[in-house]
Structure formats: structure tokens, C-alpha cells
Amino acid sequence: MHDINIYKLTAMKKQILMLLITAMMTGGNFTILAQSDVIEDFKPSSANQPGREYPQVNSEGRVRAKILAPDAKYVQLDIGAVKYDLIKDEEGSWTGESAPQDEGFHYYQLNIDGASVPDPNTLYFYGAGRWGSGIEVPAGDQEFYALKNVPHGQVREQIYFSESNSALRRCFVYTPPGYDQDQEKRYPVLYLQHGGGEDETGWSNQGKANLIMDNLIAEGRAVPFIIVMDNGTWRMPERDRQAPRDTTQNEERPRTWPPQGWADGFMKTLLEDIIPMTDNNYRTLADPQHRAMAGLSMGGMQTRIITLAHPEMFSYAGIFSGGSISPADVENAPGFKENIKLVFISYGSRELENRRMGFGGDPEANTEALREAGLNTRFYVSPETAHEWQSWRRGLYEFAQLIFKE
């Protein structure tokens, strides 16, 4: 028999002991996370603000958050729809870890005594209908979206007046490396849309679309093209005239889901305003042969609806975690088979397994049937990811290598 000497316990065992003591003291209000397997190789997340040591991520993909809150009753790390209790130290700082997360980017927040707030240590990203914290879990394939010393394009904030909305709008436009040097060259255009609860900042901030393109172009794996990233969450003018909603109650989504007008309203804006604005302000190849549309989730659904309704406008359709296109869809869309040179469908492997987003039939079977019906298709599955940005970064990476090469 050995006596237990607290001074000889490892750091890991101390942590477990502290958890048990805390659980006893708080009368069982805690959800205890078994931490005995936590690997102590945490490093600061690349999505942290400059100089911030926390949050950190370890080689398992666990997220460790830390925040000073000396007078709080409880603090939780809220990530992937699970709340993990943090533990308070003598100085009043709270620390704790999540279960392993998938590789790539994740939105999260802290819960301090019932208040859902951003972690003050991270950069902020728009998703789930709010600007909030994000974390990067290092990925095995992260080189494809890493910032490298290669020629870089620009991401331009473009303000323009939309006649169809009678409003000033904003989009972001990626122009490839060399765009300003050769003033004679004209470029194809990809219209690339975000998901529900996100906005026009998503693809260049958390999506890293510009770095993905810079790296692909530097390696000669993609043709240089322009990318236009606009806001697909179209709002009815009536709604905009109403007073803003009180969202202090942590309501994160619009009352109706998907938001009203998300496809038809945005289609009108895209065709009447965004495409003409782009062709007027950028050196585009302004014809259907040099125009693609793609999007993630809601943006993928918009791509499906808009390319089926107006196949005379596009040559390539990319749908990332947003459904698929069936032979029946194409039969009801005159011109689609003749004009669309590629239908690209992708999903994260984890979301494909549970078929959560597979409305309108199995996406892989649909895509195979479409191929058998004579269309050029590509079905891509992002390994070990779900309905999340790493799936969509990979979707863009694959799609970008296939378009505008004719």
C-alpha cells in the first residue's frame, strides 16, 4: 500500500483531483469531463489575436480556453453544441478543455454566469448570425490554405448601389496575382456564396478563399480568376423597415429558416446587380463560358436553384454541403445539360454519413445518375469533417482546379 502524497501527483492527476473537489463543492452542478487522456501539447490557436496565449489546441484537437473572471460562479466553453465547464484557479482564472474537434475552423463562445460572450482572446468571425470567436484546429492538409511567400491577390471591399434592392450593398472581390500588372488581360469570374447565418466576409475570413487561390495559382493548379463574394441573406424591404429585433436574449437565427427570399430574392440581386456591377468594374470575360457559381450550405442551395433557373448565365456549378442536382432537375431546366460543363457536389464525410443535408435524394446517387445522363460531374467527400468550414475550404480547393480550363 502507498500513501497518497499530493506533492508527488503529476499535473494531470492534480487536475483530476481538482475536478473532483470542485464537483463536490458545487453540489454536482458540473458536467464532469474525463480529462485523464488529455495530451499536454497545447499550442496557441492561429486564430488568436496578436500575442494571445489562449485559447490553445492540442494534437487531439481539444480546445483549451482560459479567461480571468474572479467573481464568476461558473464559466463554460461552448463549442460544437456542447458546453464544457472550466475550472477556477487561485488567481481567478478559469481554464478547461473541450472534447477533440474536427480539423479546421470552428465557431465558439464562452458562457460566463449565463452570458454568452465572445472569448476576448480570439479574432472574430461572422457565423450563426453573429460576430463571434473562432478557433483553428491544425489540419494535416493545412498547407493548401497557409499564408505563404507566393504572389498574392487582393481582397477588395466593394461598395455599390443595388437598383433591385434600392440600397447600398457591399461585397468582397478577390482579384488574382498580377491583375493590376497586365491591364489587357481579362478574367473568368466565380460567384461564391456563404451559408445561412454567415455573410459576405465568411469566404475570405474563415474560408481563406484568397490564400487557397494564391497557393493554387502559384502551383499552376488553377487558372487565375476573379471571385465575387456577396451577401446572400436577402431581406425583404418590408422587414428592413421594421425596428431591429431585440437579440439580447441570445436568439441566433432569423425567426424564419431559411430566411425569406433566400433564393429568389438573391437570384434577382445576383442577375440584375451583382453580375453587371462586376462586369462593369472589373476586367472580366463577361460571357457564360467564363462564369461559375458555387456556395456552401444555403449558398449551395442558391447555386442549385439559380443555375437550374438560369443555365444560360453559367458554365460551372459547385454545391458544397447544400444538396445535389438530379436528372429530374435537369429535365425541367432547359439548357442546363447543354451549357453547364461541370456539376460539382461535395460533402463532409461526417454529414454525408447521417444524410442530414441529403434532402432531394442521396447526393452521391444523384450525382452518379447525372453522370450517367451525360453530364460532367464530380462528387467529392472531405475526409473526417462535418458541416463545417474545413469541408468547404476543401470543396473550393477541389472545385477551383476543375473550372475555366477549356
Place this chain on the structure above:
Amino acid sequence: MHDINIYKLTAMKKQILMLLITAMMTGGNFTILAQSDVIEDFKPSSANQPGREYPQVNSEGRVRAKILAPDAKYVQLDIGAVKYDLIKDEEGSWTGESAPQDEGFHYYQLNIDGASVPDPNTLYFYGAGRWGSGIEVPAGDQEFYALKNVPHGQVREQIYFSESNSALRRCFVYTPPGYDQDQEKRYPVLYLQHGGGEDETGWSNQGKANLIMDNLIAEGRAVPFIIVMDNGTWRMPERDRQAPRDTTQNEERPRTWPPQGWADGFMKTLLEDIIPMTDNNYRTLADPQHRAMAGLSMGGMQTRIITLAHPEMFSYAGIFSGGSISPADVENAPGFKENIKLVFISYGSRELENRRMGFGGDPEANTEALREAGLNTRFYVSPETAHEWQSWRRGLYEFAQLIFKE
């Protein structure tokens, strides 16, 4: 004598009563704010996230914050270096107001049981060494930086490799309306710097430099020019190689202030990297006659030091709340008097009064002495503002109308 009937009290009086009861219950831990004068005409701040009802601002410039935090012991609104206690309602939401703030933009945060966190309802801005909440107090002259249906320039995120830092850097470049249309036209350039604890995002986010320029150009009051906004917080390479600091303790400023290398290090980066990169990538008029430098606070001090050290490179110097230039400075800077066509010095009236930033002598007296010594000068005082963004927006607005007109 009248009985007190609580049901007949006005909302305002109920609020006062609630404050007194709260003060009694909490044993005087609260700083009571006399609220009897609060005018009930609060409206959502224009810096809120889309659809968010709070924070609000009233016609006095008071800020009203609201957040759900049902289990918190206390919540405070932390703005202008003062913490204002919020009051909890039956649903667990906390609400309260600050004293009147100056017109314009202010950084702030919430304090929830000792945790300093961003308000989840606002957009985020980089200042005080962090990304945090901001609020807009409507200003009498806000039309000059309002988003209007005029021709708009672009703000471009520019990534480039800096030889002098052996690192990839990022700046933002404003190109004026029409830049992409007339491919023959070349433009003057203003190098415009942020203050300490801020970064390259400040001038276009909270400074609204692009909207100020769009409006001035539309009215024919400024010559169209390019603006380059880079990061002036130069870090020593040694320091960058160290592990990031733990800033979970709410330490907001670098350990040394001003940061090491803030003038000399940035001067090298500006002269060896930023200016050549700009002249190589944009259609600039790449001569000293068409080059200006300006900055706020630390950026103003950098402007002072760099234009005095290298007057052969610039023709205009703008120093907003960052000191002044004396005849003695000019005597020690060969070429300055001959080359610099305008020395523009500005301050907020409230900071000028207490001379807090007036090191190196009284800035107005210095500027007058400089004028008497034969230089073209302009001294501008922003009415009723302090060391804050409304002073600097106005500084840019005035300065931009005076440069590149010869």
C-alpha cells in the same frame, strides 16, 4: 401629505427606486449613477451587429448597454475609463447607462463578474491592443463620413513580403472612385498611420477614411488620391521569436510604451518596403511632390520623426493629436523647409486644453512660430472632442482638402 403609490411612479422614478433598493441590498458595492436626468430617446448604435437592438445611444450621448446574464453577481459597462453598474431585471437581463460621451466613436467593453469581455451585440474594432466593442455617438457633422450613394472607391487588403522584416505583412489600400476605369491616370499617395494599440484596420474601420474620401471627392473638395494604411507597431525580430505573452490577465498594452522600434523600425519598413511596394503595385505618381504622410497619436509622432528625417521623400505632413513641429526641429532637418509644402497639426479641443499630448512645447504656438519662420502651416482644433477617433476623422477631413492641389 401624499402617500407613495408605487404603481403611480413614472418609469424614471421606478428606475431611481430600483437603484436605491439595489444599492441597499448589495451593501454599497455599487457606484450609483444619478439617472434622473436621462433622456429617453435611445436608438441602436450604428456600430451594432445587424439586427441588434442594443447598445443604444441617446441625444445626450449616453450609452445604454443590455445583456442577458441570469447568474451574474454584477455586470458593468466599461467606457471612457469609467465602469457603470448595470441593473438586473426579472428575466436576468442587465441594463444601464453611461454618462454622456463625446460625439463619434468609442471603444468599450463589458465587465461580467470580473471578466472583461466584448459586448456580443456590437461590431468589433482593433484598439487598446485588442479586438473589442465599439459604439457610435451620432455627431452633428456625421454627414462627412456617412455612407452615401456617391461613387465609391475600394479598400484593398494587400499582402506583401517585406525584405526589411523578412516577413509577410498586410496593409489596406484605398483606391479612389474611377481608379479601375481610367488605366492611364496616376495618383498621389497618402501614407496614413494609426495610433498606439491600434493596427492597419483602424483608419478604414472606425476611422471611415474611405467614406470620408468618397464624399470629399464626390463634392469636388479633394483631389482623388491613394491611401496606404499599414501597421506602424513595429516589433523587434527578437521579440517576435519569443513565445506569445499570456494576456488573459487583461494586460492591454505592450510592456514598454511606446513599443520598441515604433519610429525607427517603422521608418525603415516604410522607406524600404511599403513605399516601393505601393509604387510597384499601384498607379502612383511616384515622386516626393505627390507623396504625403499623416497619422494619429503614435502615427502622428511617426509622421513627425519620419518627415523630419526624410523631407526629400514627402511634400505634406499631417499630425493628428501627435505633437507638433517647431522652428528648431526644422533647423535641424535640412531640406524640410524647401520640400514640405504643408505642416498640418490638429488636436481635439478637450485634449488641447489639458496639454496632455503637447510635449515638445505648445502645439499651437509651435505651429504659429513655424508659420512665421516661412512654412505653410495649418492648425486645426476639433470642437468638443478629446484624444479619440472623432478628432482624427475631422483631422483627415481637413487635411485631405489641402493636399495635392498644386
